[in-house]
Amino acid sequence: MSGFGGLDLFELFRAEVESHGQALNTGLLALEADPADLSPVTAIMRAAHSIKGAGRVVGMEPVVALAHAMEDALVRVQKGAEPCTPVRVQQLLQGTDLLTSLQTIREPDVPVWNAEHAAAINELVTALSAPTDTAPAFPPTSRQPQALPVVHVPTSPGAEAIVPAASEPQPARPKTAEPAGTEARTVRVNADNLDRMMQLAGESMVEGRRFPQVQKGLRELRARLRSLRASVDPGAGQAERWTDLERSLARLTGLLEGTFRRTEEVSERLYHEVVGSRMRPFGDAxxxxxxxxxxxxxxxxxxxxxxxxxxxxxxxxxxxxxxxxxxxxxxxxxxxxxxxxxxxxxxxxxxxxxxxxxxxxxxxxxxxxxxxxxxxxxxxxxxxxxxxxxxxxxxxxxxxxxxxxxxxxxxxxxxxxxxxxxxxxxxxxxxxxxxxxxxxxxxxxxxxxxxxxxxxxxxxxxITLSVIRAALVKVSGETLAFPLARIERIERIPVADLLRTEGRLAFDMDGVSVGVVQGAEFLEWTGGVSPASDHVSVLVLGGESERSGLLVDGFLGERDLVVRPLDGRLGRVPHVAAAAVDDDGAPLLVMDVEDMLVSIRRGLGDGRLRGMAADAATSGTGGRRRILVAEDSITVREVERQMLQRAGYQVAVAVDGVDAWNQLCAGRFDMLVTDVDMPRMNGIELVRAMRRDPRFVRMPVAIVSYKDREEDREAGLQAGANAYLTKGSFHDRTFLNTVADLVGEAVP
Amino acid sequence: MTPPARPTTEPMIARPLADAALDEQTAALAAPISEAPRAQASLLVFRVAVERFGLPATAVERIFLPTPLRRVPHRHQPAFRGLVAHEGEIVLAASIERLLDLPAAPTPAATSRFVMLGPAGRGWAFEVDEVEGVFSVPTGDMRPAPMTVARGKGTASRMLVHVEGSDVAVLDPEALRAGWEAAAT
Structure with a gap:
């Protein structure tokens, strides 16, 4: 059924079902809320009719029959041949459900869908054709209440109508294929195209910003001409020609300035327009x-x-x-x-x-x-x-x-x-x-x-993922962008207010102690000098529940940045989310604050900062076995850590799979205890990655998860885990016994 | 570099040929291709400190003026330098002197340029002291680089060729890409 001018017919059919299905739903709900107002009927009929037509094109006879029966019933209601009863609306809604369920199926699955729904469709077609007083009711569940519940489509004065299609009667044009209630004309655009357009629009804006430089150059040139003229004192006759030249230059400069200014305006408008085209009204969702x-x-x-x-x-x-x-x-x-x-x-x-x-x-x-x-x-x-x-x-x-x-x-x-x-x-x-x-x-x-x-x-x-508002800061001579949404504030504090406890830095923010790390050290950068000063700049990352401070060299201002993915050849760079181009055309790195917080938390939690005393992680374990616990829930993680520590093990914690993997690669561990559902890399992926790596092929792994179904257990063991426990195992000695079985007692 | 001499074609048109002349013409036209002009290679020749290098011109995407370079955190291999942007495109920047272990690095000057090794979208930009230009050299004039050069640590020079007065080390674009890619991850 595919191959119609490069378009997949079935794909188009699904798109039609999707848009008309929405029109059916909103219209029917409006009708149900107020059965006396028949104005939505026309729009509903049109939607049913369009689906019927689309169904015929792709040869889906059951769809044609159902949409036809729905349309017929609506015609009777509209003509006053039968009343608009709750039972009828319910049948129509059920019909809508059947039709919209087609949105998600693929063309090869059509025969299966037909077979599965044939009986239901036949029954519904019969019910829709019968008068409502004799038609069998289709209770959606056995618990259908006696009185019909009220679902009001907005009535409060401030609320916008949620049924634009129904609020204004549509002229009866049953042959058009437009979805009912479309306010603006829309087209489908390839997302990559749009992204490229945005890059180019951004670039044209950056180009536009070069103008002041050119302008300055031209002004200097004119000034130099003037002073040259004064010093050479041209003879008679020459003075006029000289003035002519100067005038021409002034006129051209003026023209150029005008052109540049307009180009700049147009570029900026183009840019905002393209950015705006990524936006959809909330109502679409x-x-x-x-x-x-x-x-x-x-x-x-x-x-x-x-x-x-x-x-x-x-x-x-x-x-x-x-x-x-x-x-x-x-x-x-x-x-x-x-x-x-x-x-x-x-x-x-x-x-x-x-x-x-x-x-x-x-x-x-x-x-x-x-x-x-x-x-x-x-x-x-x-x-x-x-x-x-x-x-x-x-x-x-x-x-x-x-x-x-x-x-x-x-x-x-x-x-x-x-x-x-x-x-x-x-x-x-x-x-x-x-x-x-x-x-x-x-x-x-x-x-x-x-x-x-x-x-x-x-x-x-x-508001958007592709343009972010960011703070630009200087760290170790480099400029970095931090999404404003993830920055709590930027503080300039006296050096004397930085507290040093056990080698860690902290400062007091509104009565709460916030841990601080050195930006340059954290990012493993050297060079770039912080100006000697009695104040330091601290970028406070995170939010209410979790904050960390980053010492930076200075704050450069805010920018709107068009975010682009980082070059794939770099692999995953810790703490970096994306790249962008600054106003002056230089590249910028957009930082991944979430990832930074994870690393800072771990660095501070272990009593060390990355790069400060990396050796401390492996020394002083006293020959005890080391276990890495990967778990994203802080409560569960703490439970596991404390249980293992009490049993005498040396424990390090990771907050997700990626964190765990990085730590495994960096340190020496005897065993891994991991959760399954974790952000960024889940436990199953983590175990699979370990089993592919010669360093970790033999390391014992225990999965501890809330999931206790047999298939979850199998998935875990198949990935290569040695044991699969549920979190219930904390209540008795199962957890600790399993750990001891796999890795041995805490002290070998 | 002069093409092999061929009898001029003018007489053929102007007057009938003697049999001997026709035979000669025929033989010349029927001569095997190997006697055609010798294969040429286009080389972009550039200088880093005192050393001269060449890259197949087809492998070079573009050349641009030095532009601000940004470092990438947690990436410490000296052959990888960071990111530069050219015409809105963000390009990975690398160091040729560190990859090839050259004794000296480029020093900023009016002649400094970034050379971008293609292909577009997966390019590598590296700084050189001067781009001398594109030269056409007969491939037959290229000779293998001495063992010490070809096998040296991280060396991407496979051939040497004489261009404008002294030897130029011809670099293998594939070796450069591989070396830099390893340094960036």
Whole structure:
């Protein structure tokens, strides 16, 4: 079916299903919210009709039949031949679900899809053709509530309409193939093309900045001509020609200046336009959410009014693409755990219908997304007891944890306060994925909650991944760029305020001691002299939960930089995220603050800084066996470290697979204990890498994971681990016994 | 370097040939290709301190004026220098004197240039004291470099050739790329 003018027909079909499926969903939800208002029907009909046409082109008869039956039912509703009943809308939504499920299948899988769905389609086609009073109802679940739950499409005055297609009646033009409700004309552009355009636009802006130099040169030239004329004193007749020359030069200079100025303006506008073309409205990512919230609420017998605000907020397309999973998860959680049943809400003195809001806006140079519900909120005491129950912290430590600290535990892998695992959420996976995704995108997530009054998840993200606002600093004579989003502040402090304790540096920031490392030493650079001064510049990296200071030579200003990947031939360079070109055309390195924090934490944690006393790592072990613990959860890592240390082992810790690998290569270890789910390089990849390397082929490896399914265990052992334990093994001696079996007792 | 002498073709057009002359012409035209002009190689010749080097001109992507160079942290091999940017493109910068273990490094001067070894997108820029130009040399004039040079540590010179008064060491682009790539990772 492929090969139509270079386009894959099936690909086009899927694109049509995707856009018309969204129109179907938004239209039907609007119809359900207000069955008396039939204005959305036209748009829904058009969408069904377009899918029918597309289905015919690719020869998918079941799709044609279903879309046809949906269209027919809609025609009857529109003509007033039958009422718009909840049952009918539900059938149409089910039809939409069947159609949109085609978005994800590949062409070779079509026969399988047909076979799997034939019965459901036939049944639905029959139901859609029958009058609604006799048609069999299709309950989505066995728990369908009696009263239809309310899912309001926005009614609050501030909220933007989430159903643009439905809010303005569309003229009936059933033959057009345009998706309903498209406000702006869009085309699909190759992403590489766009990236190259951005590089070139950036380059033309840099070129434009060379103009002042040329201008200065021209001015000097004119001044020199003037003084030359004064000194040579040309004879009669010559003076006029000389003046003519000077005038011509002045005129040309003026012309050139005008041209340069306009070119500069155009380059800058071009650049911003190209950067803007990477942006998509936030609404592009939210089309499926009202439907999902409605369905879950309905399944659970809850009433939810769901509002979305900031649909037009521009978001980088790369970020938008990755927002779906985290938002999906937070919304599910909110409906399932946050929102109470109508009865509970009544008892709590609230309205039966809960309100959930999804908001996106630009705030302080960041994209801020909030998901707020007015449900039961999160009780910090429940988290506290869970922390103690799960032995993540001792009772004493847990007792001292503040509310914000307790809420942080929600993002630990496997941590769930849900009483029971439900179909919708509460499996204890998910929030850690949200956390992880935010970290990968250079953003943060936090929770705010008032018990009894509701919960808000706040996601802050960079507005774009391809242009970053960065601080330029000098380290050891080199200029480096640090993304502003990951810098807390830049401090200039008196040298006397730097505290030295046991060879480490620290300074006091608002009453909190922040560890400081020397930038040049940290990056293993020599040369470049810090000016002798009684003050030093400290770049404070990270955020509330984790901060480190970097001593730098000076701060050069802020820039917007177009980020480019680092040359692949360099391999992975520690602490460097990307490259860019500065205003003056010189290359710049964009630093990976996350990675720097990891190294600094480790350097300070081990009581050494990289490059300062690297030998200390291997000396003074007293002949005890050395174990490396790789684990991204700080609580689990601490548990493992302390258990092993108490048993007499020498322990070093790594916060993820890459960190572990670097340490394995750098130091001497007798054994590795690793988690599976870790950022950057997971445990399985780490073990595989070790088994391929002659240095580590025989090193004992124990995997300790939350995952306790048989296939997880097999995957771990197949990768080359010697043992696979679950985190339950901490409760008895299984963990320590296994370690002793594999590597021997602590002191050989 | 003069091409082999051939009878001029003018008489053929102007008047009928004598049989002997025709035979001679035929023989000349039928002569094997090996007697055609000798194969030439285009060499970009440049100077680093006092030594002269040549690179096949086809392997050189471009030549540009010295531009600010930035170091890369945690990369300490002396043959790798860092990054330079030319016309918005970020290029890895390397040191030829450290790779070849030359006794002296280029000193900044008006004649200093960066030579960029291709291919584009995977180029290497290195600094030289002077680019002398592109010279055409008969490949037959190239002679193997003395064992001590060809086998020396990190040496990429395989051949020597006489250009404009003295010997030029012809470098192997592949050896340079390999050496620098090893230094950069």
């Amino acid at each position: 939210t089309a499926g959410f009202p439907r999902m919230v409605r369905d879950i609420a309905r399944m659970l017998g809850k009433q939810v009014r769901f509002e979305i605000e900031g649909l037009q907020t521009p978001v980088d397309r790369d970020i938008l693409a990755r927002l779906d999973a985290p938002l999906n998860h937070i919304l599910r959680n909110a409906v399932d755990h946050g929102v109470e049943s109508p009865a509970d809400r009544r008892a709590a003195g609230k309205g039966e219908s809960a309100t959930m809001r999804l908001e996106a806006r630009h705030h302080a140079g960041m994209l801020e997304i909030r998901v707020r519900d007015d449900g039961r909120g999160i009780d910090p005491e429940r988290i506290r007891s869970k922390v103690i129950d799960r032995r993540l912290q001792s009772a004493e430590v847990a007792a001292g944890l503040g509310k914000a600290e307790l809420l942080e535990f929600l993002f630990l892998p496997g941590f769930s306060t849900a009483g029971a695992v439900t179909e919708v959420s509460g499996r204890g996976v998910g929030l850690d994925v949200v956390h992880q995704t935010m970290r990968e995108l250079g953003g943060r997530v936090r929770v705010e909650s008032e018990p009894g009054r509701g919960t808000t998840f706040v996601l802050s993200l960079p």
